[in-house]
Each structure stands twice: as C-alpha cells, then as structure tokens.
Amino acid sequence: MKTLIIAYLLLFTATTLQAQEAYRKYTNEMNRIVNERDVIYKSILRGKALVTFYNERKKETDIKAAERETGAQLLHFVDYDTHPAYNFLLANVSRDEINKFLTYIPKEGRTTIRAMVANTVKNANSGAPSTYASNLPKHGTGLKGTWKSHTAIANSNTLPQQPSNGIAEYNKAITAYRAKNNSEAMTWFKQSADKGNANAMFDIGAMYYNGDGVAKNETEAVQWYQKAADNGHDKAKSLLHLIKEQAKYADQLRQTNDTG
Numbered sequence: 001m002k003t004l005i006i007a008y009l010l011l012f013t014a015t016t017l018q019a020q021e022a023y024r025k026y027t028n029e030m031n032r033i034v035n036e037r038d039v040i041y042k043s044i045l046r047g048k049a050l051v052t053f054y055n056e057r058k059k060e061t062d063i064k065a066a067e068r069e070t071g072a073q074l075l076h077f078v079d080y081d082t083h084p085a086y087n088f089l090l091a092n093v094s095r096d097e098i099n100k101f102l103t104y105i106p107k108e109g110r111t112t113i114r115a116m117v118a119n120t121v122k123n124a125n126s127g128a129p130s131t132y133a134s135n136l137p138k139h140g141t142g143l144k145g146t147w148k149s150h151t152a153i154a155n156s157n158t159l160p161q162q163p164s165n166g167i168a169e170y171n172k173a174i175t176a177y178r179a180k181n182n183s184e185a186m187t188w189f190k191q192s193a194d195k196g197n198a199n200a201m202f203d204i205g206a207m208y209y210n211g212d213g214v215a216k217n218e219t220e221a222v223q224w225y226q227k228a229a230d231n232g233h234d235k236a237k238s239l240l241h242l243i244k245e246q247a248k249y250a251d252q253l254r255q256t257n258d259t260g
Contacts, residue, residue: 047087182213
C-alpha cells in the first residue's frame, strides 16, 4: 500500500509541475501576435491561441478548471476584441461546451455573438459577396473598448487570474525546481501558496511527503494537501482519500498483529 501511495504521488507531482505549460505557451503566443500588423489577422490568431490553450489545459487539469480559466479569458475578448471569442466558440468546441462558455459572457455579449452568427449565416446563404453589419464590433474592438487601449491586456496578455493567484511566483518555483534548486523552489511555492495557488500548496505537500529537498514530514505534507483540497484541488482530494485508506489499512494490520 505504501508503494502505491508513493507511485500515485509521484505521478500527481509530475503532472502538476507541468501544469503551467499551457499558460506559458499561451502568453508567448499572445506576445508574438502583438507584432502582427493586420488587425483582422490578429483577431484570428487570438481565437486560435485560446483554442490551443483550452485543449492543452484540459490535459493538465480537470475539465472544470480548464473551462473556468478559459472562460475568464473569453470574457476579456468579448470586452476588448469580440472576434476571437466568436472564433473560439465556432472553432472546435461542442454545443454543450458552447453553452457552458456562454455563461461566462454577460447578456449583451451573448446578444452580440448571436448577431455575429446570424450575420455569418446570412452571408453564407445569400450567395453574394460577404458584408458585415455596421452595428457589429470591428476586429480589435469589444463591448468596453479596443484591444489596443486596454493596457493591461495589450501589454501583458496574461490570463486575468494570474496576478491574484500566485501564478508568477509558481512559475518561478517551477523554474527553480527543474534546476534542482529545491530550497529556492520551496520559497517561491510558499509565496505562491500565500496568494491562494492550490497547485503550489499541492507541490509543497509533495516535497514534504517525498523529502524532496526538505526534511521528510508526512504530517506537514498532509496539512498542505488539505489546504490544496480546501482550495478546490481535485488531485489533492483524491490523494488525501488514498492516504486515509492507507492509515486504515496500517491500523488494521497493527490490530491483527496485536491479536495474533
């Protein structure tokens, strides 16, 4: 049972330590798109970047977390460049997924996207050269303003939850961990955890459980796993259940030995 726990934990740790790769790729692509000159092409590329982020994020975390993170960015697109949001919804998501993502968008945004769909259908059925209704948002423009004027997105292109959720600190921790500088990694993990990052809480627990760069301390590890679970980390919840089952098994084994 102990071997199973360790194998399970190592698998979870490896997955979690790569969990920000989709963020890194997305941010790099969004920064690259800034240098494109054609505003229509920029909108198309932003939509494709979000599709890629969503598909890759689903491999890194649970589906609800991937939808929530993608939905937050989708809302920014609706506000400052509606076309990528429209392109994302039409790209490769199912009808059920479309309905879920629409819940992240306010009524005005949903109305606008439906109008864009209607305009596309009208053009497709008319057989005439495509026209674009004057009341629909232009490329690079959303319900609240233009992409260029929205400084926070135009300059950083980060997902909205990153600054408030310890993502920057978490990424520094991952860099240090991969460089085998576990002491520095632990420092950054804890700073990230202080800002509510559940992945950081989980990884701190993993380091304590394995004695990875710190003194092995299973009690401390379980406390950190519990913090991660309390913050919605599904893998931490599963692992805590497994650890509790291990404890029950060990207790039953002791009782058997005592009576034998």
